[in-house]
Amino acid sequence: MRKILLIGNPNVGKSVIFSRLTGVHVIASNYPGTTVEYTRGYMRLGDEKVEIIDVPGTYALEPTSKAEKVAIEMLKEGDIVVNVIDATNLERNLNLTLQLIKKKVRLIICLNFWDETKHTGINIDKDKLEKILGVPVVPTCGITGEGIKRLVSQLIKPKISKYEYETENKWSEIGEIINEVQKLTHRHHTIWERLGDASVHPLTGIPIAIIILYLAFKIVRFVGESIIGYVFEPLFENLWAPLMLKLSSLLGGSGFIHNVLIGRLIEGKIEFVESLGLLTTGLFVPIAMVLPYIFAFYLVLGFMEDSGYLPRLGVLLDNLMHKLGIHGLAIIPMLLGFGCNVPGALATRVLDTRRERFIAATLMAIAVPCMAQIAMIFGLVGKYGSGALALVFGTLFIVWIILGLLLNLTLKGESPEIFVEIPPYRFPYLLALLKKLWMRVLWFLKEAVPYVLLGVLVVNILYSLHIIEFVGRIASPVVKGILGLPREAVGALVIGFLRKDVAVGMLVPLGLTLKQMVIASVVLTMYFPCIATFAVLVKELGITDMLKSASIMIISTLIVGGLLNLILR
Amino acid sequence: MQAKIPNERKPMNETDLTQLQNRTKALVSRILGGYGLQKKLETLGIRVGCEVEKLSAQALRGPIILKIGNAQVAIGFGMAKRIIVKYTDMGQKDANHNTKNDN
Numbered sequence: 001m002r003k004i005l006l007i008g009n010p011n012v013g014k015s016v017i018f019s020r021l022t023g024v025h026v027i028a029s030n031y032p033g034t035t036v037e038y039t040r041g042y043m044r045l046g047d048e049k050v051e052i053i054d055v056p057g058t059y060a061l062e063p064t065s066k067a068e069k070v071a072i073e074m075l076k077e078g079d080i081v082v083n084v085i086d087a088t089n090l091e092r093n094l095n096l097t098l099q100l101i102k103k104k105v106r107l108i109i110c111l112n113f114w115d116e117t118k119h120t121g122i123n124i125d126k127d128k129l130e131k132i133l134g135v136p137v138v139p140t141c142g143i144t145g146e147g148i149k150r151l152v153s154q155l156i157k158p159k160i161s162k163y164e165y166e167t168e169n170k171w172s173e174i175g176e177i178i179n180e181v182q183k184l185t186h187r188h189h190t191i192w193e194r195l196g197d198a199s200v201h202p203l204t205g206i207p208i209a210i211i212i213l214y215l216a217f218k219i220v221r222f223v224g225e226s227i228i229g230y231v232f233e234p235l236f237e238n239l240w241a242p243l244m245l246k247l248s249s250l251l252g253g254s255g256f257i258h259n260v261l262i263g264r265l266i267e268g269k270i271e272f273v274e275s276l277g278l279l280t281t282g283l284f285v286p287i288a289m290v291l292p293y294i295f296a297f298y299l300v301l302g303f304m305e306d307s308g309y310l311p312r313l314g315v316l317l318d319n320l321m322h323k324l325g326i327h328g329l330a331i332i333p334m335l336l337g338f339g340c341n342v343p344g345a346l347a348t349r350v351l352d353t354r355r356e357r358f359i360a361a362t363l364m365a366i367a368v369p370c371m372a373q374i375a376m377i378f379g380l381v382g383k384y385g386s387g388a389l390a391l392v393f394g395t396l397f398i399v400w401i402i403l404g405l406l407l408n409l410t411l412k413g414e415s416p417e418i419f420v421e422i423p424p425y426r427f428p429y430l431l432a433l434l435k436k437l438w439m440r441v442l443w444f445l446k447e448a449v450p451y452v453l454l455g456v457l458v459v460n461i462l463y464s465l466h467i468i469e470f471v472g473r474i475a476s477p478v479v480k481g482i483l484g485l486p487r488e489a490v491g492a493l494v495i496g497f498l499r500k501d502v503a504v505g506m507l508v509p510l511g512l513t514l515k516q517m518v519i520a521s522v523v524l525t526m527y528f529p530c531i532a533t534f535a536v537l538v539k540e541l542g543i544t545d546m547l548k549s550a551s552i553m554i555i556s557t558l559i560v561g562g563l564l565n566l567i568l569r
Numbered sequence: 570m571q572a573k574i575p576n577e578r579k580p581m582n583e584t585d586l587t588q589l590q591n592r593t594k595a596l597v598s599r600i601l602g603g604y605g606l607q608k609k610l611e612t613l614g615i616r617v618g619c620e621v622e623k624l625s626a627q628a629l630r631g632p633i634i635l636k637i638g639n640a641q642v643a644i645g646f647g648m649a650k651r652i653i654v655k656y657t658d659m660g661q662k663d664a665n666h667n668t669k670n671d672n
Contacts, residue, residue: 059612088639092614120639171616200643202628315643319631327645328632417645418632421613424641 002050003077004155007100008084009093010057011308011423013112015039016142017084018054019432021152028439036070037346039439045155053078061099066349080106080158082151087111087139088120090182094174097133098165106158107135110151114139121185129181135159143429192425199309200422205316212309216300223296224375232288241270244280260460273379274509281505282456285376286449290501291441293375297339298440306428306436310335311420318418324404325411326351327418330360337368340444341533344368345540354545355413359404361537362549366556367400369500369525372448376504377521384514391568392521399526399560403552447532448499455498459491459506468494482558483523484565485516496524497531515568519561527557582656586623586633586649594622595654602651610652613642621654 006021008014019026022041029038039054055074056067063069075081083100085093090111100107109129117124130137136154140147165173198204244262251258253265262270263277272284304310310332318328329350337344344364348357369377381388408415462468472479472490479485479493488510496503507520528550529537538546589595597617600607610616614637622636630646644652 060608062608064609064612089614091638092640095611095614122639171618196641197624200634201625202631311643315627315632315634318643318645319627319629328643417648419609419613419644419648420642422634422641422643 002045002048002079004050004052004080004082005055005074005078006052006082006084007055007071007075007096008057009059009086009089009096011421012057012084012086012093013142014057014084015054015436016429016432017082017110017112017140017148017151018052019429019435020142020145020148022052026435026439028443036067036349038070038074043152045152058096060096061103065352075100075103075105078105080108080155082108082110082155084110084112087113087117087124088122090122090124091174091178094177095170098163098170098174101133101135101161101163102167104160106160108151108154108158109133109135109137110147111137111139112142114147115141115144119190123183123185125181125183129177132177132180133163134161143427196308196312196422196425200312200315202316205312209313209316212304212313216304219300220293220296221378223299224293224378227292227295228288232292236272236284236288240283241272244270244277247279256464259464260457263460273505276456276459276506278453278456281502282453283449285501285505286372286445286452289379289505290372290375290448291444293371293378294339294444295437295441297371298437301335301339302433302437303428304335306426306433308423308425311422314418314420315422321404322415323408324363324401325359325408325415326356326363326404327415329418329420330356333360333364334368337364338371338374339440340370340372340447341365341368341529342447342536344370345533345536348540352416353413355411356415358541358545358549359407359411361541362407362552363400363404365529365533365537365549366403366526366553367396369396370530372499372501373504373525376501380504380508381517381521384517388514388518391518395518395522395560395564396525399556403556407552451499451530451532452502455495455502458498459495459502462491462494478558482565483519483561485520485523486510486512489516489520492520492524493527497528497534500524500530515565518568519564522564523557523561526553526560528553583653584656586621586635586644586652586654587626587630587646589623589654591623591625593656594620595656596620597652598655599653600651601653606648606651610644610648614638614640615642615644615652620657 006014006018018039018041021043023043026039026041029040036056038056041052042049043052053074055071058068058071060068061072063072081100083097085097097109111124111126126137126139136157136159138147138151138154140151199208248258248262248265251262259277261277261279263275263280266274270280272280272288275281314328314331316328317331321328321330332350333344333347336347341364345361348360348364351357351360377392378389381392468491471494472487475490476487479490480487489507492503492506495506503524504521507517512520537549541549583598597615597619600610600617615621619637624634624636624641626633632643632645633649635642635644
């Protein structure tokens, strides 16, 4: 099958063009041997089915990051290259174009954001550009779909450019091209641009950031709670529970098989959080308690990503984050970590040095609970009011800051500075946003549900073999003595390695006091990453650094848990 | 990268990006750094001879926001210190109008 590559700088609207060209069926996968993710899809070109690949954004063909290395590797496999250009930034974008021309690839140029050139006072003579470079040039507007049909019709006639230049004269050549094809006229600032300036200005930026993050939190909680309250809880309580009760009596109400599938009945009823059966807790926790929050979180995050707000947040937080040995862009792995620590760990790649990646990954794994765990904490600790929630998350925030300061002081080396493009604010293209949301939710279902089921199964096996009791007795001095938790909480700590949401759920039948609940929530977040995150961190950091990171986690958990046990009453 | 920031004398009409007034345009005249830094800056269009406009700066030696062509870029303080710019005539005039802007 022939391959079409979409290649271009970051923030040129490549993904929107990709969404327009491909159908619903889109696959995200890792480039072989790396953790760099890219998406591919398929389209019909006449009678032929072709593969379309959305190559990670790159500014140049000289690799400075893993993602750029992958982009260059992919270039070798492509049959047709579509160079997506931000038409409002022609000069800088042509840098990559000229480098592509040097590679003698079969090329088509797509001038995206064509509509924006009109009201930004830019006039590009696309016919002249086509003539100079000798490859098809198609103006498009990804959001409205304008020009996409023409792009498709040009896909069958890419050309190898005959344009020749010396590498050292590249910028003067670009300058000449710009002089030939582009004319600028004066124009006024748009409201989006004023808003853009205000949200990075030191005086107005921080209040705006606080409002945005507060709203984001509120929306996630509102959407999550609504879906749970109106959809999943009624569904499980009214439809699924009676069905399970029937199955329970069919299985005779007890025995190993019954316990594995249905779990323990509590006062003759199924308690979806406590029963711990594969078909009860194993389905209820991921689907009815966690999934709604995952959906809500990625919906809000998608808006923040696609509107262009995240780099601005990075700039605002840069100073604070430098004190922790990482720069402002490290806010991206942190935010992603709130969804799931696995993509959070993968996103540490936006940082340049090993030291930064180590600090960011450790801080994320230790102090950023994933949405699955947050959802469970909301559900269980939230009953005691927002004060209890504030205590849990406040403690984690303080740990994040103090541990970062300590790591920055003790680890050798310095942290490089922020260096990032701030794209203009754009209203997200909803189809692309929903596609991304769908891929993330699907990914959660595929990754999480099997682990939750496995976790529930393991709990049952461990309990019936009395292993948790045994470990509990051994770990009692630490769990009871230092952390002030009952011995049975060890079960949750063991299962937390598989799934943290199941682990939080396991605390319910223990009848913990509020203080113990807070300590257990903090400890479960900090003590160790779940197995999926652990595996990714080993890959990203290497085994030695991961062991270092893990010891930091265990030691700080004991210190923080112990302190909480002393301070709280 | 932050370690040694060269502190050489600059001619009257030159300054570095951290010293440039907000809302002022200037031409990049020199980049005090090696091949790596030059290549890195070039990816976002910062190179000798190009015009930049400083939009704002975060407090306490925080990042500096620049406009290059139609794009905005945030760069760290230390990196900005290494980018030497020459006032353009227009820029000088703008700078006089904007003396109230802090830096």
